[in-house]
Amino acid sequence: MTRVTILGGCGSVGYQAVKAVVSTKDFDEIIIGDINYEKAEMCVEELNDPRLAAIKVDLTDSTMIKETIKDSDVVLNCSGPFYKLGPIIMKAVIDSKIDYVDVCDDLDATQKLLEMHDRAKKAGISALIGMGSSPGVANLLAKFCANHMLDEVESIDILHAHGGEPSEGAAVVAHRFHSMTTPIPMYLDGEYTTVDYFGESGLSLCEDVDFHQIGTYTCYPYPHPETITLPRYIKCKRVTNLGCVIPPEYYKLTQDVVRVGIIGEEPIEVGGQQVIPRDFGIAFVIKERERILKETNFGEQRGCLKITIKGIEDGEPRQYNFQMSSIGQSMGEGTGIPAGLGAILMNRGKITELGVLPPEACVAPLDFLGLMQEHLKLDAMTSKGSPLIIESIDKDGNIELLKL
Numbered sequence: 001m002t003r004v005t006i007l008g009g010c011g012s013v014g015y016q017a018v019k020a021v022v023s024t025k026d027f028d029e030i031i032i033g034d035i036n037y038e039k040a041e042m043c044v045e046e047l048n049d050p051r052l053a054a055i056k057v058d059l060t061d062s063t064m065i066k067e068t069i070k071d072s073d074v075v076l077n078c079s080g081p082f083y084k085l086g087p088i089i090m091k092a093v094i095d096s097k098i099d100y101v102d103v104c105d106d107l108d109a110t111q112k113l114l115e116m117h118d119r120a121k122k123a124g125i126s127a128l129i130g131m132g133s134s135p136g137v138a139n140l141l142a143k144f145c146a147n148h149m150l151d152e153v154e155s156i157d158i159l160h161a162h163g164g165e166p167s168e169g170a171a172v173v174a175h176r177f178h179s180m181t182t183p184i185p186m187y188l189d190g191e192y193t194t195v196d197y198f199g200e201s202g203l204s205l206c207e208d209v210d211f212h213q214i215g216t217y218t219c220y221p222y223p224h225p226e227t228i229t230l231p232r233y234i235k236c237k238r239v240t241n242l243g244c245v246i247p248p249e250y251y252k253l254t255q256d257v258v259r260v261g262i263i264g265e266e267p268i269e270v271g272g273q274q275v276i277p278r279d280f281g282i283a284f285v286i287k288e289r290e291r292i293l294k295e296t297n298f299g300e301q302r303g304c305l306k307i308t309i310k311g312i313e314d315g316e317p318r319q320y321n322f323q324m325s326s327i328g329q330s331m332g333e334g335t336g337i338p339a340g341l342g343a344i345l346m347n348r349g350k351i352t353e354l355g356v357l358p359p360e361a362c363v364a365p366l367d368f369l370g371l372m373q374e375h376l377k378l379d380a381m382t383s384k385g386s387p388l389i390i391e392s393i394d395k396d397g398n399i400e401l402l403k404l
Helices: 012-022 037-047 062-069 082-096 107-114 117-123 137-148 170-181 226-233 248-259 277-295 331-347 365-376
Strands: 003-007 029-034 052-056 074-077 099-102 126-128 152-163 184-188 191-195 207-211 215-221 238-246 268-270 273-275 302-313 316-327 355-357 388-393 399-402
Touching: 003 012, 003 062, 003 331, 012 029, 012 037, 012 331, 029 037, 029 062, 037 052, 062 082, 074 082, 074 331, 082 099, 082 107, 082 117, 082 126, 099 331, 107 226, 117 355, 126 331, 137 152, 137 226, 137 302, 137 316, 137 365, 152 207, 152 215, 152 226, 170 248, 170 277, 184 226, 207 302, 226 238, 238 248, 248 277, 273 277, 316 331, 331 365
Parallel strands: 003 029, 003 074, 029 052, 074 099, 099 126, 126 355, 152 238
Antiparallel strands: 152 302, 184 191, 184 238, 207 215, 215 238, 268 273, 302 316, 316 388, 388 399
């Protein structure tokens, strides 16, 4: 009997991971662990699979976590915020000696989880972190290109744009505030460094990016873990992560709120009441979002992940663009499906490296791409036939569309 426990399994990301796991016969028992037991039960009823069960768990309580995950072969963690819950859950998993997968895209949390590498290795477990879209699929496509397409890698630029989701909560907006106000790690000229989002160092990296099916948008420095993990496993001179939220009018509003400083956490008196500027800033951005989406006639939610890799092939410069775009699909699918596939690969014994590791350190790209092709039915690489587009660009700028 094989069991997977999916923590946060009824959230937007976790539910997509559950569906990906349910679509295979790899596990005999699939446990949804969530603080919202009623919603977890609803997910079980909706999917109507006898292998499913719901368990209520408080993920701030390590004892309850250990009780929930006992007898599991794999734990898949889709719960956040990772800066708060990630280390607690990782410690409980290590103590329980159970293999682990998560979707952590929080830079600070990633660094804390990587510090537990030796402890996890000593416990004899494999802990795959950041197995979502970016990080996750982005890392593996970069590794695939480095291993099978280029003789030398010079640069890896990870680019993403998304917007129009049905709703955005306070935590999402707060995360963007944080991302714009802290030093952002990048790997430039063969060295680790940081850039300032609003400063000259950050603005110099901004780039207008043409995204397949989505449009052209200006992307800004983004604090994702790829910039600190990829250079450890792929020899290159540059790794960047740039992104934006669309429509641009909405993203500019967020930038303006941060730029003018409505992000302080010290209360100020307004009309006889104590108001926290940050709380007001978040509420204002959320309130204005619906108006902006209507005024711009934004339409369906959409997004695209683009990985541009430059290097040398057969003695000549070569560039590869990998793009995965979606229209009418949620961010949860782009993150949750790869996570579910990661748990499946872990259960199949395809991940054998011990310790806490990012995808490029322990997942064979061909194993993942093969499973993804099976799950998503990637067939002909045409602009309408597949979510994954691969372009090869030679030294003269000639573009060739490739198959997986």
